[in-house]
Amino acid sequence: MLCDPRFCLTPCGTRRKKIVDHFPHVEVPLPTPSKDEVLIKLEAASLNPFDWKILHYVGTDIAGEVIEVGRSVRKFKPGDKVVALVSPFSGGGLAEFAVAKESITASRPSETSASESASLPVAGLTALQAITKTIGIKLDGSGERKNVLITAASGGVGHYAIQLAKLGNTHVTATCGARNIELVKSLGADEVIDYKTPDGAALKSPSGKKYDAVIHCAVGFPWSTFEPNLTLNGKVVDITPSSASMLTFALKKITFSKKQLVPLFLLPKSEDLQYLIDLVKEGKLKTVLDSKYPLTKAEDAWAKSIDGHATGKIIIEF
Ligand SMILES: NC(=O)c1ccc[n+]([C@@H]2O[C@H](COP(=O)([O-])OP(=O)(O)OC[C@H]3O[C@@H](n4cnc5c(N)ncnc54)[C@H](OP(=O)(O)O)[C@@H]3O)[C@@H](O)[C@H]2O)c1
Secondary structure: OOOHHHHOOOOOHHHHHHHHHHHHEEEEEEOOOOOOOEEEEEEEEEEEHHHHHOOOOOOEEEEEEEEEEEEOOOOOOOOEEEEEOOOOOOOOOOOEEEEEEEEHHEOOOOOOOOOOOOOOOOOHHHHHHHHHHOOOOOOOOOOOOOOEEEEEOOOOHHHHHHHHHHHOOEEEEEEEEEHHHHHHHHOOOEEEEOOOOHHHHHHOOOOOOOOEEEEOOOOOHHHHHHHHEEEEEEEEEEEOOHHHHHHHHHHHHOOOOEEEEEEEEOOOOOHHHHHHHHHOOOOOOOEEEEEEEEEHHHHHHHHHHHOOOOOEEEEEEE
């Protein structure tokens, strides 16, 4: 049976109803890859908040085996193990088979499991983009040592961001709930703040450090909370931008403010995905798995993601 939420167009009422209505188990024809696509038989997929925020197009992060390739595909052949990011505009990654563009598919060595690989695309690429491209940290550790705050460091993006930042010889302060403090330390955070304490709410570093950059993976927090914690040229990379933060971004730009807020929107690239896979293979990046569900229990995985309290990644296995 193929479960393909692309074909679910049921208008939703309550949140609970959305969960149920978005998982019809339907038989659909096997998709044919277009010339630049690969058809993948899935072994695992991971969920992101993006899936339930966008709705209707569930499932972008997948790992599996190539079974057919389009005529212009050069990098892959049937039998190759891969990880891919299915287009968020088409979705359909919660099905036994899915098509993905060659340009955002990467090879997966036998050392990396399907679950761990499927965890990487959205969360890992977002963390990588924030750290290397937006903040400018060099992951070989050769750059100037920066002091970085990562909010919601126990989540999908945050737990990768800690590890990548540490590869770049960064001092990391992290926020998370009390239950995850030891985990977040074990991933490399130098200082951890419980977000439910007054210092957590104020994003204050326990050692009094100011931040050169903040990777903001939690939601909320006005500019007035970030501002006093930033160095003179400090930058907030906001991966959960709201209309208020977009306004702050514009204001900081037009007033030539040294402190900036930068909204981040993921621009996925297969070479970056390959880079992350290689880090996993070398043992330099690990995935914390919150939970695993079979495809038949996808709605439970979906509910867990909506709940907003995952530690690491939620996986669906096929
Ligand atoms: N802009 C982009 O391109 C892009 C890309 C990827 C993700 N995102 C967005 O980034 C956000 C994070 O994604 P994710 O996959 O990392 O989410 P996630 O895995 O669902 O995050 C859940 C974690 O966040 C923690 N948390 C929640 N509120 C917190 C707070 N105020 N302070 C500290 N920790 C908090 C939770 O801890 P407790 O359980 O202890 O509460 C939980 O461990 C989402 O809103 C997502 O939509 C944007």
